[in-house]
Amino acid sequence: MYIGISSSQHTYIYTMTEPTRQEAIYTAIAHIPEGKVATYGQIAKLAGFPRGARLVGQALRQLPAKSTIPWHRVINAQGQLSFPKASAKYHEQYARLQAEDVAFNGGKINLTQFQWDI
DNA sequence: CGTCTGGCCCATC
DNA sequence: GGATGGGCCAGAC
Numbered sequence: 001m002y003i004g005i006s007s008s009q010h011t012y013i014y015t016m017t018e019p020t021r022q023e024a025i026y027t028a029i030a031h032i033p034e035g036k037v038a039t040y041g042q043i044a045k046l047a048g049f050p051r052g053a054r055l056v057g058q059a060l061r062q063l064p065a066k067s068t069i070p071w072h073r074v075i076n077a078q079g080q081l082s083f084p085k086a087s088a089k090y091h092e093q094y095a096r097l098q099a100e101d102v103a104f105n106g107g108k109i110n111l112t113q114f115q116w117d118i
Numbered sequence: 119c120g121t122c123t124g125g126c127c128c129a130t131c
Numbered sequence: 132g133g134a135t136g137g138g139c140c141a142g143a144c
Contacts, residue, residue: 021141040126044139051139053126058141060125074125082125089125 024048025059032073035100036116037109039077046118057082072096073116079108 024047031046032038044052060071072093076082083090085107094104102114 041128044126049140051127052141053139054124055126055140057125071125076125077127084125093125 021047021049021052021055022059022062025056026063026067026069029060029071029074030069032070032116034070035102035114037073037075037097037102037111037114038116039111040074040082041077042116043074053077075109077111079111081107 025043028043028046029038038046040053040056041051043056044050047056049055056074060074063069063071081090081093083093097109098104102109
């Protein structure tokens with residue numbers, strides 16, 4: 001989010017120079033429709049970082065708990081959740097996706113069926 | 119500066 | 132299916 005101060009010339013001074021990578025990434029994720037998933041690489045590209053898949057992971061790791069963006073719709077390019085299978089996070093993501101009728105087959109999501117195509 | 123580590127990706131074998 | 136190696140970018144030493 002920008003914090004801006006307007007001047008008489010209609011220019012703006014921001015506390016952060018530009019949309020942060022994080023913001024661009026969060027915005028992209030926010031656009032994933034319900035019942036669809038996107039890969040880290042896909043989000044990175046959308047946010048303007050063609051090879052920045054890891055940035056997406058980093059951004060999501062720092063996501064505030066109160067945030068409402070659909071982080072659970074971001075999965076890896078293999079169609080799997082990028083959490084250890086035994087972890088609470090894995091189960092939460094799994095449950096949220098299933099609640100949106102995203103199907104798992106042997107722990108994997110069929111990307112040709114469920115990937116968000118822009 | 120260098121090196122390692124991440125909710126990764128891709129090509130290749 | 133799996134393993135490996137290169138690439139990517141930002142942070143943390």
